[in-house]
Amino acid sequence: MRNPTMRKLTEWMIISFVIALFGVLPLVLSHAGVDPPTGTASYYTPTRFSRTACEEKNGSPKLPDSIYPVAVSDRLWDSGAGCGRRFNVWCISEGSPHFCKTGVVIKVSIQDRAKKMKSKASDYDVDMIIIQSGYAKIAFPNAKSVPIQYEKVP
Numbered sequence: 001m002r003n004p005t006m007r008k009l010t011e012w013m014i015i016s017f018v019i020a021l022f023g024v025l026p027l028v029l030s031h032a033g034v035d036p037p038t039g040t041a042s043y044y045t046p047t048r049f050s051r052t053a054c055e056e057k058n059g060s061p062k063l064p065d066s067i068y069p070v071a072v073s074d075r076l077w078d079s080g081a082g083c084g085r086r087f088n089v090w091c092i093s094e095g096s097p098h099f100c101k102t103g104v105v106i107k108v109s110i111q112d113r114a115k116k117m118k119s120k121a122s123d124y125d126v127d128m129i130i131i132q133s134g135y136a137k138i139a140f141p142n143a144k145s146v147p148i149q150y151e152k153v154p
Helices: 004-031 053-058 074-080 132-138
Strands: 038-044 067-072 086-091 106-113 128-131 146-153
Touching: 038 132, 053 106, 067 074, 067 086, 067 132, 074 106, 086 132, 106 128, 106 132, 128 132
Parallel strands: 038 128, 067 106
Antiparallel strands: 038 146, 067 128, 086 106, 086 146
């Protein structure tokens, strides 16, 4: 016959293990080895009178100076649902370290669909076309496009 104290200790250990496994494991897995999405970016020079697709849809909200407007691929555009979504974006040095300004992160807000833009940059197969002033913060302007990583922010 087992010792009642040992039995209670064993039950407590099993319950603690199950709670730890199901309580902590999802948190660990959600952050373990998950890199932010990667893509490519180019830049555009704004024109004075061009309205973005988001302005046509939602009016003309003014962005703070610290947030750069961006036109995006259809995947990020999400049939227009992407309007206003914000991302932190940084250049990564995959094969083009001389084009990236390392350690610099900018915040962008989706304002347009890349295919709609009448820009040389829209000819490139890129995920984001960043306004030139924002692009110049993360990459040297002699690069027509650069590899990026990005993460959605509130």
